Amino acid sequence: MERRKQKPPGVAGGLEWFSLPLLLLLWQVLAVVVDHRLFPTPIEVIAEVWFLATERSLLADVGKTLSRAAIAFVIAMTAGIVLGGVFGRFRNADRLFGTWVLIGLNIPAIVVAITCYIWLGLTEFALILAVVINKAPLVTVTMxxxxxxxxxxxxxxxxxxxxxxxxxxxRFIVPQLMPYVLTAARTGLSLIWKIVLVFEVLGSDGGVGFRIGIFFQNFDIEGILAYTMSFMAVVILIEYLVMRKLEAKVLGWRPAFLSA
Amino acid sequence: MASGVPVRIDISEKRFGDTPLFRDLGLEIAGGEVLALIGPSGVGKSTLLRMVAGIDTDFDGLVEVDGKSPERAPVPGFVFQDPRLLPWETATGNLRVVNPELPVAEAHKLLGEMGLAGYEDALPGQLSGGMQRRVALARALAVAPGLLILDEPFVSIDRKLVRELSALLIEVIERYGHTVILVTHDPEDAARLADRVVVIEGRPATVVEDRRITLARSERDDAMVAAETARITGEGGA
Structure with a gap:
């Protein structure tokens, strides 16, 4: 009797570390080739990030957007998990409310945002509610x-x-649902921060989207890319420091992980 | 460990839709007896096991385990056709998930008895098919059952592995003295393991043969098993 052997990680596992430098290199080359003031190099954008972080309000804006995204994420995930559980378990509930979920999935985000702003004013609550209404149906369907x-x-x-x-x-149900929860979380994070930014452009008193809206009015591409790069850095950190570790912890038993 | 408990089956009627699966089906199984239940696919063998285990209560009649209804009787050890291990639990975890009161050392001892010493912390995905079935058997023993229910435990595995698992099962039967109900489609398994062989056929299912094998399991050689298999299948003399 022998335990099934696991494959050594090999060179392929290290390729991931070249991914981001490769993207930056490609960007740098393209920017040098295009050589236009509206296509800055990554080095110029990083310098702009430093300037905005130390001399302006980049950190406060990123913090504001992150907190909005985090609050909306937690509420949307909680609501979606509960509703998805109920609809998956009880056919009649799904028959009765399935169409609502379908509408929620397909209603344009911008319509929800504008409606919430008109009804509730340009408030933090309206913004977060609009994000939750946009995201929760996707979590519900996944769950x-x-x-x-x-x-x-x-x-x-x-x-x-x-x-x-x-x-x-x-011990029996939650482990089976965890892949779905993580899928919903990952797609949720990527979707929520995009929606939050759009809604911040539409109406808010700060945040990444709000600031990008101002940069757009001034055609300040370096500022736009600096804010985008900063937020991307946060997203990548969340992916590697939170999501991947969480995934390895709760899904480590799956064949894909055992053979990785 | 509990010793074998008696089982009484007296089913007036069990239906699937309009079709009666069992009607007036009776079986008495003595404590410590190893009964092999044989019959063609779809005759209702697995359904009968689920009724004895207390998870199918939709029937007219009576099933008693140690004088109690199955739901009130002590939890039986149940081995399914597939190992059905929780892939996110270790081998030890799979035992303790059905019996959290089982001390870790006791779980390790049980796994050791199944030939799995050194694999206590292995996940099912890291174990071979045969090892997974051993963990499934250890899990059934983890609840210290008076009744061990085996639903086609050797299905879909090669004969070599069947031999290994049969030998292991004989050790378990001799050591613990459980009452065992073994459902199998293979008369050879019955001839090797059982004290008593019951063949059911038809719809509603009826007992068409109920025979005892008096020779001790340890004394059953290949020739005896072959002869007994032939008798069960009706190819040999009575």
Whole structure:
């Protein structure tokens, strides 16, 4: 008897580390070739990031946008997980409210934002509510599929061994749903910050979107790219320091991880 | 560890839709007896096991395990056709998820008895198919059952592995003295393992043969198993 062997990581695993430098190099080359004031090099943009962070309000703006995105993310994920669980588990609830979810999925984000602003004013609450309304249906649909895909065999196993309800939830159901939760979280993060930025352009008193709107009016491409790069850096940090570690922790048992 | 408990099955009727699966089906299984249940696919063998395990209660009649209804009787050890291990739990975790009171040392001991010493912290995905089935058997023993239910435990595995697992199962039966209900489609498994072989056929299913094998398991050689298999399949003399 022998435990299945795991493949060594190899050179392919290290390729990921070249990805970002390669992108920056490509950008640098293109900027040098194009040689236009509206196409700055990454070095110029990084210098602008430093200037905006030390002399202007970049850090405060990024913080403001991040906090809005974080609050909307937590609310949208919580609501989506609960609703998706209910719709996946109870067919009648899904039949009754499935169309609502479909509408929520397809209604343009800009319409939701404008409507919320008109009804509730240009407030923090309106912005976050609009983001939640846009994001929650996507989480709901993902989680509904997750609940529908729960393995009945494990349910039977739990019934045979009379596993109590909460232990069943914790040890049998949650691990099966975690891939769906992480998928919803990852797509959620990418979608939410984009929506938050658009809504900040439409109406807010600060934040990355608000500032990019001002840069746009002045045709300040370096400022736009500096803010974008800063936020990208935050997103990449979240991906590598939070999402990947979380993924490895809760999905480490999956064949893709075992053989990685 | 609990010793084998008696099982009484007296089903008036069990239906799937309009079709009766069982009607007036009765079986008494003594404590510590190893009963092999044989029959063609779809006859209702697995359904009967689920009724004995207490997860199918939609029938008229009576099933008693140790004098109690299955839901009130102690939890049985149940081995499914597939290992059905939780892939996110280690081998030890798979035992303790059905019985959290089982001390870790005891779980390790059980895994060791199944030939899995050194694999206590392995995930199912890191184990071979045969090892996964051993963990499934250890999990069934983890609840200290008086009744061990085996639903086609050797299906879809090669004969070499069947031999290995049969030998392991014989050790378990001799060591713990559980009552065992073994569903199998292979009369050879029944001839090797069982004290009693019950063949059911038809719809509604009826017992068409109920025979005892008196020879001790340890004394059953290949020739005896082959002869007994032939008798069960009706190809040999009675």
């Amino acid at each position: 509904r599929e997750g609940v529908r895909a729960l393995d009945h065999g494990y349910g039977e196993l739990a019934r045979v061994y009379r596993v109590p309800f909460w232990r069943r939830v914790r």
